[in-house]
Amino acid sequence: MRFVLRFFGFLFSVGAIFFLIGAVGLAYGFWFYSKDLPDHAQLANYEPPVMTRIHAADGSLIAEYARERRLYVPIQAVPKLVINAFLAAEDKNFYRHPGIDPEGLMRAIVVNLRSGGAREQGASTITQQVAKNFLVGNERSYERKIREALIALRMESTFSKDKILELYLNEIFLGTLTPGRNLHGIAAAALDYFGKSIHELTIAEAAYIAALPKGPNNYHPFRQRKAAIERRNWVIERMAVNGYISKEAAEAAQKEPLNVKPRNVSPNSIASGYFAEGVRRDIAERYGEETLYEGGLLIRSTLDPKMQAMARKALVDGLVRFDEARGWRGAQQKIDVAGREWGLALAEVPVLGDVQPWRLAVVLEVARGQAKVGLQPRREASGQVVKDRETGIVTGDGVKWTRRAVEKAVSVGDVVYVEPLADKPGQFRLRQIPEISGAIVAMDPNTGRVHAMVGGFSYDQSEFNRAIQAMRQPGSSFKPIVYATALDNGYTPSSQILDGPFVLDMGPGQEAWAPKNYDGKATGVRTLRYGIEHSKNLMTVRLANEVGMPVISEYARRFGVYDDMLPLLSMSLGAGETTVMRMTAAYSMFVNGGRRIKPTLIDQIQDRNGRTIYRHDDRKCTNCSAEKWDGGAPPKLVENREQVIDPLTAYQITSILEGVVQRGTAQTVKAVGKPLAGKTGTTNDAKDVWFVGFSPDLAVGVFLGYDQPKSLGNAATAGQYAAPVFRDFMQMALKDKPATPFRVPAGIKLIRVNASTGTRASGEGGGTILEAFKPGQAPPEYVPPEPEDMPQVEYQGGPGAPRQAVGVGTGGLY
Secondary structure, eight states, X not given: XXXXXXXXXXXXXXHHHXXXXXXXXXXXXXXXXXXXXXXXXXXXXXXXXXXXXXXXXXXXXXXXEOSSBOOOOXXXXXXXXXXXXXXXXXXXXXXXXXXXXXXXXXXXXXXXXXXXXXTOOOOOOHHHHHHIIIIIOSOOSHXXXXXXXHHHHHXXXXXXXXXXXXXXXXXXXXXXXXXXXXXXXXXXXXHHHHSSOGGGOOHHHHHHHHXXXXXXXXXXXXXXXXXXXXXXXXXXXXXXXXXXXXXXXXXXXXXXXXXXXXXXXXXXXXXXXXXXHHHHHHHHXXXXXHHHHHBXXXXXXXXXXXXXXXXXXXXXXXXXXXXXXTOOOXXXXXXXXXXXXXXXXXXXXXXXXXXXXXXXXXXXXXXXXXXXXXXXXXXXXXXXEEEOSOEEEEXXXXXXXXXXXXXXXXXXXXXXXXXXXXXSTTBEEEXXXXXXXXXXXEEOTXXXXXXXXXXXXXTTTOOOOTTTTOOBOOGGGGHHHHHHHHHTTTOOTTXXXXXSOXXXXXXXXXXXXXXXXXXXXXXXXXXXXXXXXXXXXXXXXXXXXXXXXXXXXXXXXXXXXXXXXXXXXXXXGXXXXXXXXXXXXXXXXXXXXXXXXXXXXXXXXXXXXXXXXXXXOOOEEETOSOSSOOSSOOXXXXXOOOBOSOXXXXXXXXHHHHXXXXXXXXXXXXXXXXXXXXXXXXXXXXXXXXXXXXXXXXXXXXXXXXXXXOOSOTTOOHHHHHHHHHHHHHHHHTTTSOOOOOOOOTTOEEEEEETTTOOBOSSSOTTEXXXXXXTTOOOOOOOOOOGGGSOSOEEEOSTTOSSSOOOOOOOBOO
């Protein structure tokens, strides 16, 4: 008995020693691995990278920017179905264990031993995965697993289970369905895989997303479809076993197809490339790249998707119209369709993705006056082919514009763009990418909100935005600034200006500057109105010389056309460089009563928490905070915009520009059938053609020209090419709008005058118009001119002349 007691005493002592050694070792290990653990408390203030989203004015999505595609969703907003799917797939004991799961750990050890390592099973809890993703990293080592477990234990003592689960569901990587779109978090995954919010997911869809964390590439819905369905069905089975769903619901869900439907690019996104990029640049300049790509901003833009589509169509049609008039240049390239399958060969050819309904095609046969073409397959955002091996026919009508027979226009192997004929199914029209480019901007003249902006033929072809980045000469479209300056400084629309030769001595050894009218003719004394309506260079130069170029330079700055225009006389003809956006904003100030506006692509910006951090309209509203009306003063917006010119002057120039459409250089615009005003602009050698104009509530600027400036043709004018783009756009944009006349401000007197002389008219016969005069102004009485009152040439030169500094440059013509 004593021996037995001694033996058990010995065992107890040995056990105590080993226990002590183990405890010391465990304590040392705990101390060793804990001494430099990252601070898990930082997760309390964690703000994950969240994508920035840009919406159109109607709320539709037009663009997203992110390094990691994530939409952060608080745990309170996550449906129970989605939570249960992830618990079943990843950690059924999540709400019961302290951060590590002994049951799961033992189960994983048994499985791994039985499989001999062939079927390795992990035992990380959701808490451990959060520790790994946020704090520890992905290094595969026992040390990392120990650190991960220690942090998990600490996290459980600091954060609630719901907070830990919220971090997990918003951080977890869930695959890359579309190239370049790495999905993080359940909300982004639901949108990209199924085009749904998390609240709309079915059992099968929630289970598939919950199946992805173990290895998204292993369960890709298209490349690994069988494995994806098997894994999804296993998750559904676990949901039933754990009591989250009924057995019947599980069996029904397992029978469903995978139903992954990648979210396709919105049509608004396709048409809005230039606009979205303009917003992106604005945000990057305001807040920096990090905030743009990680800050989760919600941007409500000013874009009107319908108007954007109209603007794009009008501009593209105008560019194509000009380009096709210059003939067919041939195929994009040529491929061998005899030696390989044509669909594979054509699929390798780069295509512009934003020129719909145009399609890239290869000519397969040419015979009997028609060509058979094979169409490049259409693909979804994920790359999946929608329809393969489509063919069509191009007949003589489809190549008529080339002025060639089909056999002369194309040959087998030619890669070309074609457009389907709406009224002839299966038939196509030959197209070519225009060499000329251009831009169009449409904005609200009262607020500066840009409804539409197109900066070229195709954003995929060139990201250079000719609406805001291209500095081009406005030509004669600048002339209204000159005339508005004169009207604001004592002139009237009936003021007499000589349309006669004007020569400027440039000094010893320099050739004299002698601007000319477009038609080379001088018509004598004419009204100021006539000078704009018929775009007279000689009258403009003479008026600018009288008013003074320093004054005109100041008005150009006020209107925002130039920041600091040189006071050179040639600048009065539009010899400086500006942008379409600036010119459109300047014309907006004519129709809005002369108040300054700042063009904007953005209405409002909210941060990730929904707090408004920017609003374009900064006007104050009085009496707007009352909960209900008590009979007092109604709410009123307090006008705080700077008055650029007298509102009466603004109406006078508007009325004159309306005459440009009715009687002047832009009569093609009359076809719209609504009150419109505007001005053509063509530069020397017709390198740039413009039309800038407006209705009472919509201002539009159009520019056409080559990126590397060259002549559009000896006889090219803005009235031929730019004004029709404006016309086509306004016909669409104003189709369902009433014919609203321009607003006449109080104080304007409308007096009938002779349209030719500007003198008071005695009756309402032909050749008379209503002219706008300010208080104290009146039309002159008609006096027949004497010959000596009509000089044929005015020569500026010699000491003290001309009155203003003069420089030579390319000036506006027509």
